[in-house]
Structure formats: structure tokens, C-alpha cells
Amino acid sequence: MDGTTGDRHGRVVAALDGASLRRHTTGQTILDTVDWTVRAGEHWALLGPNGAGKTSVLRLVGATTFPTTGTVEVLGHRLGRVDVRELRALIGHVSTSQRVPQDLPGHAVVLTGHTGSVQPLWKKYDDEVRERARALLAELQIKELADRPYGVCSGGQRARLLIARALMADPALLLLDEPFNALDLPSREDLVDTMRHLALTRPRLATVTVTHHLEELSPALTHALLLREGRALTQGPITHVLTTEHLTTCFGRPVEVSRHGGRWLARSGVAGWGEGAARQ
Structure with a gap:
């Protein structure tokens, strides 16, 4: 998938226009006049140091x-002029900090995405809704988790359950806040495959993924936004943004960026590192 996918679809899914955010108690600037637009079919990575504003x-x-x-528009509605409770129901959220009852089986976890609730609201789930939840479990290759308590699932299994939960609302925008946090290598690769699958099967879905590591980026990602100290450093098609020069500026230390088979790698850019490693 190339960086023009969103332009072909055209529809703006989210837009920040001079958006700033300050902490009310201290006046600290968290975000400083950020301009950014996400279009249908685009898959964005948000990268930057801790505290950058991701x-x-x-x-x-x-x-x-x-x-x-500044202003923020999401799914055609400007914040401050819309009931955000209704708007949030149209946005998929995935975060490892989400509250999920540990004893809730996988199928029930996914069902709660239909009502946007922490606990299942069983009277709200008819046969069609229950079947949709089962279909999403099968699609994401985790149907064996249907009866497994969430608390005993691995980190990677939990991440895919939360993605299935988010997809219950058939969102136009899916937001993932550090979904790879604390995953081992097999779980990370399973999640990367899941993100690639979503890009292929839902061509109008837009996704935004916050992560710290380039190795976690799916080949399906089309765009990237680099943040530093609350400002947008650079943004655009991912191949134009994820360069050695841009990452070095963003993280404030020498970084070497490489790409192989659609996957990205960032290493310390200390001179002679590669030669030394090769001799070991």
C-alpha cells in the first residue's frame, strides 16, 4: 500500500488546525499549534520522545x-459543537490501559464494544450482534479465546481482543495507543499481521498508532507524524518522514534508519557501531 491511498478516497476523517493544548493548573504547553489531517484509508504512525505529545x-x-x-474536527464534526458521547461511539479505541474485567471471557469482551461499556449489557445483544462478535474473533484468528477469561490471555491475545472489540462499532477511525507495549516477539508479529489484514480488508478505515519503536510498524502504514516538545516536526508519506535525518532531529541523538521487506529498523547512529558489531 502506498502513501497515496488516503488521497484517492479523499474524505477527511480527522483534522487539527492550529491545535494547542495547555495544562490548566500550570499553564504548561503540551501541544503547540499542531496542523494535521487524516484521510480515509490512511494509516498513520505517531512517533516521538516521551513527553512529545503523542x-x-x-x-x-x-x-x-x-x-x-485552534480547532479539531473528527468525522465531520468540530469539537465543542457536537455531543462528544455520540462521536466517541463512532471511534475505535485500543489501549493497554483500558479497563476490562479480568474474568470476562473473550466473546463477552468483544460484545462490550457494541455498547461501549465496561461490563456486558446482555439485553442489548441480539443474535446478530453475538454472531458479529464471533465473526470478528474468527477474522482476527482468536476464536479459541471466546470462552477464555481475559485475565489469563497473553498480552498479544489481549491486544487482538481489544481490536475486535473496537471493530464492533464498525468505526471509520481506529486509534491505537501503544498496542505493542510489553509484547514478546511472536505476539508483536501477530499484531503486525493483524494491522496488515485490517488495511487490506477495510480500505476506508483510517488508523493512528502511537508507538516508540520502528520495528513495531506494520508495512501497511502509509504516513507518519513526528512530534517533539509538543510540536509537529514533520509529517507525510512514511517513506519521506522516516529518514535518518528526521529521526535524529526528533530524538535528539544520532539515529540510523533502514528498511527491509517493508519493515523499519532504527539503531544508534554512533560512528563505527555497525563495523564493530559485524566483527563480533
Whole structure:
């Protein structure tokens, strides 16, 4: 998938126009006049050092916080002029910090995505809704988790359950806040495959993924936004953004970026590192 996919679809899914965010108690600037547009079919990575403002951007487009200045539009609605409770129901959220009852079986976890609730609201789930949840479990290759308590699932299994849960609302926008956190290598690769599958089977779905490591980026990602100290450093098609020069500026230390088979790698750019490693 190339970086023009979103332009072919054209429809704006989310847009920040001069959006700034300040902490009310201290006046600290968290985001500083960020301009950013996400279109249908685009898959974005948000990258930057800790404290750069990645999660804050996600909260703005997820309609869970409001800008101090500037504007934010999501799914055609401007924050401050729409009932955000209704808007949030149209946005898929995936975060390892989500509250999920540990004894809830996988099928029930996915069902709660239909009502946007922590606990299942059983009277709200007819046969069609229950079958949709089972179909999503099968699609994401986790149907064996239908009866397994969430608390005993692995990190990778939990991440895919949360994605299935988010897809119950058939969202136009899917936001993933560090979904790879604490995953081992097989679980990470399973999740990368899941993200590739979603890009192929849902061509109009837009996704935004916050992560710290280039190795976690799916080949399906089309665009990237680099943040530093609350400002948008650079953004655009992923191959134009994820360069040695841009990553070095973003993280404030020498970084070497390479790509192989559609996957990305970032290493310390200390001179002679590669030669030394090769001799070992």
C-alpha cells in the first residue's frame, strides 16, 4: 500500500488546525499549534520522545479532550459543537490501559464494544450482534479465546481482543495507543499481521498508532507524524518522514534508519557501531 491511498478516497476523517493544548493548573504547553489531517484509508504512525505529545494528539482526535486554542474536527464534526458521547461511539479505541474485567471471557469482551461499556449489557445483544462478535474473533484468528477469561490471555491475545472489540462499532477511525507495549516477539508479529489484514480488508478505515519503536510498524502504514516538545516536526508519506535525518532531529541523538521487506529498523547512529558489531 502506498502513501497515496488516503488521497484517492479523499474524505477527511480527522483534522487539527492550529491545535494547542495547555495544562490548566500550570499553564504548561503540551501541544503547540499542531496542523494535521487524516484521510480515509490512511494509516498513520505517531512517533516521538516521551513527553512529545503523542497521546495528547490521540486524545484530541479521539474526542476525549478539547484543544485550548485552534480547532479539531473528527468525522465531520468540530469539537465543542457536537455531543462528544455520540462521536466517541463512532471511534475505535485500543489501549493497554483500558479497563476490562479480568474474568470476562473473550466473546463477552468483544460484545462490550457494541455498547461501549465496561461490563456486558446482555439485553442489548441480539443474535446478530453475538454472531458479529464471533465473526470478528474468527477474522482476527482468536476464536479459541471466546470462552477464555481475559485475565489469563497473553498480552498479544489481549491486544487482538481489544481490536475486535473496537471493530464492533464498525468505526471509520481506529486509534491505537501503544498496542505493542510489553509484547514478546511472536505476539508483536501477530499484531503486525493483524494491522496488515485490517488495511487490506477495510480500505476506508483510517488508523493512528502511537508507538516508540520502528520495528513495531506494520508495512501497511502509509504516513507518519513526528512530534517533539509538543510540536509537529514533520509529517507525510512514511517513506519521506522516516529518514535518518528526521529521526535524529526528533530524538535528539544520532539515529540510523533502514528498511527491509517493508519493515523499519532504527539503531544508534554512533560512528563505527555497525563495523564493530559485524566483527563480533
